[in-house]
Amino acid sequence: MERTSPGVKRIFGMTPKELRGRLQQALLYVLVIIVAVYALFPFYWAFATSFKTENEMFQTASYLPRNPTLQNYQYVFRGGSFLLALRNSALVSSAASIFALVAGSFAAYALGRLRFRGRVVLLYVVLSMTMFPAISILSGLYTIVRQLGFFGTGLSLLVTYPVFTLPFTVWVLTSFFKGLPAEIEQAATVDGCTPFQTFRLILLPLTAPALVTTGLLAFVQSWNEYLFALNFTATNPSAQTVPVALALFSGEFSEQEPIAEIMAAAMVVTIPLVALVLFFQNRIVEGLTAGAVKG
């Protein structure tokens, strides 16, 4: 609406409606900045610390490094074992999240859309995997990993990580499947789809945002997991994941923790994850479900 009626009062050359829109926009940006500062300040601190010298750790905190140095980064990449750990982490986490998505979406479809006896009990069975601390099952898992012959390899993590990625994936996807209208299946059945075809060709694409979200969360959880990785891969340097490599390289110093080096490593570890999130966020097509469900 370009033209406004002459009776409307103008403030700063804008009608009240325009002004309200502008103010809302400004408020939104203020909120965005608050969220950004909240999320990023500690990250910035790690970033700044990664360029500081070890001596500066004991002086009054400063927002910028006094004598910026790259030696922490050189230390991280020295010997190449950290790059190997990055590669191991990437492999294990991708495989673990893909497995969680495949097995999880199968189970979620069964639990969310199919009618059969024992459904509720099975939901609890899946949830029960999250009801004990990982330390409770550590020695039991150690035995199983040994029996399978996976000790000291990435496969040991691949079989044990579902204990935390799977329950979560199953529950989130079950809830998404349940939220889709019942007409979808009826229409698909009329069109001659088998239940599995309905799942694969119609329901799965509809839950794409939930799949990407749970996949990302499973990936990050696997990427950050420490206890299992330490116990099952620490003995084999070529199978160590990033958190283990980090923990072990801080042990190389006996006198003090190389905190600036750890922060440099934290930068190297976190930036690929942020890039990954950026990559996938752009692929979540907005309103994908809204449009499809309506029709």
Next chain:
Amino acid sequence: MSYAADPAQNKLQISAVSLAMMAIGALAIVFFILTVANDEAIQLALNWTPSEEDPQVPSFLLIYLERFGIIVSALFAFLGAAFIVIGRRLRGGNIRVAYWARIAILWLGMGLAAYIALTVFNFVNSAAMDREAVDLAGMSAAIAPAAIVTLIAFGLWYWFDRNIDRLFRGEDSLRGRETRLAWNLLIPTLTIFVLVAARPLEQTFVRSLTDKRFAGGAVPQFVGLENYLNLLTFRIDTVACRKSVTDGPCDTRANGSIRWESIDRELLRAGYRTIVNIPVGGDQSAAISGLDDDFIEAIITTVIFTVISVALELLIGLFMAMVVNSKFRGRGAMRAVMLVPWAIPTVISARLWELMLKDTSAGIFNKILLDLNAIEAPLAWLSDPSLQIPTAIIVDVWKTAPFMALLLLAGLQVIPGDLYEAASVDGANPIRRFFSITLPLLRPAIAIALIFRTLDALRVFDLFNVLFGRQQLSMATYNFETLVSNQQDGYASAISVIIFIFISVFAFIYVRLLNVES
């Protein structure tokens, strides 16, 4: 069909398949019994002769439960019996039985194929480690029996696939089809459940009834419920406050808290330690004492930590999700930025916070607060007991609010936009729209985020371990300390079981209250 429908020949085929299934079922049970009988540890326990160094006889039952357990035994018995029953009922010619038989055969084949792949992997792997050629003869001998049964299984499956509609009669219902598909889809998840959750947990439960030491050579013995009694016994006594002046006021400490008399010396000698004194009036207090005061304190700490941090995470997470769900430039980047705290491994972020919370002006938090004149002297965030739980909450909220936010964002995205448009047209203001559209439609996402965050917070480990070590224990770090530092495997297992029961009761009530399963 090209071939003749000879009734006698059809009957013969069904009989053969039925017999094969029954044989597989019986074979599975026999195989399990033979494996148990030939197991090294079991043999050792059965042929035990007490000697000078090891006077204690190992318990056969204990070793059986550790090595095989109830779950695996029950699974073999159940699956073996299922094959026999299905095989027998196949002769009735009912198509539903035939469908179930086909599923059982298919998964048997897949399971055995996985077993063969694993065996091959192990042979190749151990050869590579010893830098030798793969022991082909040994490998073939190890996989031959499984390979034969696998071939039979896939043969049977192929037979079912070709003949099921021709040879079997009866009505198949939609309900039956859905049930079969559901179980097919759930098998991967259930296999994982048994392998990495149920089985290890069962072993933990068995150990909780023993006096097993961690990494110790002594033969563990059953001790019944002793570990549990030690963990859970508590008593309530009334004790008076200390008075330096007779009939004067109660003595107080520097921070104003009342000094109470300790409980009876006899009780102290029996191992009771007071956890908390609750004043009941008249210079008296109820002293709650337990045999393991650390554990009960850890439970209290963990519950307080969980309630406050999850509530804050929900509020902040919802706020973040709503902000990044609005339309503005750079939204995609903001969504990635929002996830940064969650993306930093806890091992590192706990160190980072340790650095930021240093108790001198070298810690940025103290420096900011000093610059703002909010405090006069640097605070000891990590070592002052009254600041430890708030500190843990701050760090946990910072780290996991993005997790909540991402889940809620996914929920927000599936709310159709035209609902808001319709509400706007009807004149609903943003606050009305939030409470009448967003919140109700977001309920399932909120419920799930709450359940998982709460269960995670109750199990908190990394954070407490890195920030406080043994100074401030959560349930999981107490469990860890008992196992690793005190080497008490049996006792630590009992702690695990109590935590499991505690959390599952909590989870059950929680899920019911949030009403997500219906």
